[in-house]
Amino acid sequence: MTATDTSDQTVIANFALKVDNINHPPTLQNAIADQIAKQDTAFSFTFDDNTFIDVDADDSLSYSATLQDGSNLPNWLKFNAATRTFSGTPTNADVVNLTIEVQAKDNDGVSATDTFALAVEPNNGTPTFKLSKIADDIFKISNSSSKSKLQVTLTGQSSNLVNELGVFTVDDAQGNINGIAPGAAGYAQAALDRAKVIFSAIANLPNGFNTDNLTHLLEFNSGDNFRFYLVKNSTTDAVRTGVTSFTDILFSDPLTQKITDLGNDDFSLAWKDGSGNNAADFNNLVVKIQSTNDSLPLGTNLQANPQGEVIDLRGVTSQVKADFIVNREAAFNNFIGFYQVADENGGIDTNSDGKADILTGQAGYTEAAVRGRVAGIDLTVNNQGSATSTGTFQPDSIFVPFIITNGTPDALLDSNPNNDPAVYFPFLGANTDKVDHIRLLGNNVFGFEDLASGGDKDFNDMIVRVNMTIA
Structure with missing residues (x-):
């Protein structure tokens, strides 16, 4: 800055002027529209990239989603923050009205929010039921109107052992049970604690005994995930009581079980137990599994239990x-x-x-x-x-x-x-x-x-x- 008097004398002084950048918070520009999901139907919704804006040129927004009360989204509903997408398939147990809160946060942690309603509506038409393989040896079963039923039918047996087949629920597509991974210490016991017995396949048939239509129907909650196991020449009860060792349990894996997709949500499970001359073949015990809407046969309510x-x-x-x-x-x-x-x-x-x-x-x-x-x-x-x-x-x-x-x-x-x-x-x-x-x-x-x-x-x-x- 320069100052001049009447005699044309001047003095010059310098000073600094600092202009601070002020962070502007993100703001909601376009409210998220309410959504409807249908029971047992895949749901996917992506909100627009201009839903929230931030006038600061260097800011980028990150997103998160919870229920309005701050609790986690239900298990069936996933949110991909990178693509701003909600997706999942609700079952009969998920029919409810949800209020979802979406938060947009800038680089300084300042945020804006919006809520939208997600109504999960029941399927009032013909009941739907489905069996799907969600991982290498893990299946998921669902039913739109009631409990899910799994039908297991014996289709082949070549072993000289009398093996027992069973099934147990798992928590996710990795097969974990209460945080215990397959193969980890304690997994076998955790599996047996949840196990349902399917049936045994005998090796030496009496004259006149017809193995056609040897089936077992088992009941699950809709949305359950499960794996199968086989007890070699013994039973689940014998393992539970210590008569048979845990080492005689074969859990499903590529070395012991071959899974074939038969179409129409039906699958074949073929087991290899290492017995006899055909130890290399997956035909020691073969079953067909499928979902069904049939009721459990009269008298069978306890037959999967210990x-x-x-x-x-x-x-x-x-x-x-x-x-x-x-x-x-x-x-x-x-x-x-x-x-x-x-x-x-x-x-x-x-x-x-x-x-x-x-x-x-x-x-x-x-x-x-x-x-x-x-x-x-x-x-x-x-x-x-x-x-x-x-x-x-x-x-x-x-x-x-x-x-x-x-x-x-x-x-x-x-x-x-x-x-x-x-x-x-x-x-x-x-x-x-x-x-x-x-x-x-x-x-x-x-x-x-x-x-x-x-x-x-x-x-x-x-x-x-x-x-x-x-x-």
């Missing part, structure tokens, strides 16, 4: 007619009967008060079961023969099969303890040897082993198929 080889007629209000088909491959003349229990654990009500008075493993359990067996259901058959029989189950109860090996109820219930035959149940605690003697071979199909300590583990000594209808 020690669940029972007939559950709770909730049924009328008598049930039962048609039995019996096959045998055994030297022993065995007897099969059914008895009523008070609860899922096998307790027997002896005084008709609806409560268990004798528990599995307690003194007198075997006698109480055989003495209280269902009248008129006395199943026997000649070796390598087939027999049919008809009986009646009372409604609103659980009925349990048992096998008397090479004997009859009279021999057990008479006054001579020296001629008592062995009796075995689905409940391991009720068996004197504490091992499996009854396996599930399909919906309401039971295979029996008549030798102590598991014998030859062929579970074909007696096979009973029960077809039930409301009387």
Whole structure:
């Protein structure tokens, strides 16, 4: 700056002028429109890049999204901040109205927000159900109107082992369970804690036993993810009780399982268990899996559960007619009967008060079961023969099969303890040897082993198929 007086004398002074850059916050320019998503239909929505603006030339905006209350978006709905896109497929359980808050933040952390409504509407048309493979060996099942049902059908068996197939839910497409990754310590136990038994496939078929239509329907929540496993020549129950080692569990992986997409959301699972001359082939156990909207067959509600080889007629209000088909491959003349229990654990009500008075493993359990067996259901058959029989189950109860090996109820219930035959149940605690003697071979199909300590583990000594209808 220069100053001059009347004598033309001047003085010059310098000073600095600093102009500070002021950050302008981002602002909402175009409100996000409300959206609608349909149940079981893929949803995708991208909001415009001019929804928020920032007049500062050097600023860039980053985006985030939550529910209006600050909580996370529901599991089905994902937000890609880089593309400003919401996507996902809601199920029946996700039908609800959401308010979503989107935040745009500049380089200095100053932000602007907008909210929009997302209505998830139900599918009121024909129910839809779907099975999809979401990772190498992980499947997802959904149903638009109710619980999801998985149908598993035996299509092949070449092993000389009697393997049991099972399934368990996982938390994500990586197969994690409560933060435990597949193969990590504790994973096998975590899987068994969630496991559902599908069925066993026997190696030596008795004459007349038809393996066609050996299926099992299992129920899942819509949106569940799951993996499969196989127990070599043993059962899930045996692993749980320590009779069989965890090393005998084969979890699905490319070395043990081959998955084939059959189209129409159907898949084939083919297992290799390392047995016999065909150890290199994936044909030791082969099943077809598919989603279905069919109801669970009568009596099968508990048959995926631990020690669940029972007939559950709770909730049924009328008598049930039962048609039995019996096959045998055994030297022993065995007897099969059914008895009523008070609860899922096998307790027997002896005084008709609806409560268990004798528990599995307690003194007198075997006698109480055989003495209280269902009248008129006395199943026997000649070796390598087939027999049919008809009986009646009372409604609103659980009925349990048992096998008397090479004997009859009279021999057990008479006054001579020296001629008592062995009796075995689905409940391991009720068996004197504490091992499996009854396996599930399909919906309401039971295979029996008549030798102590598991014998030859062929579970074909007696096979009973029960077809039930409301009387």
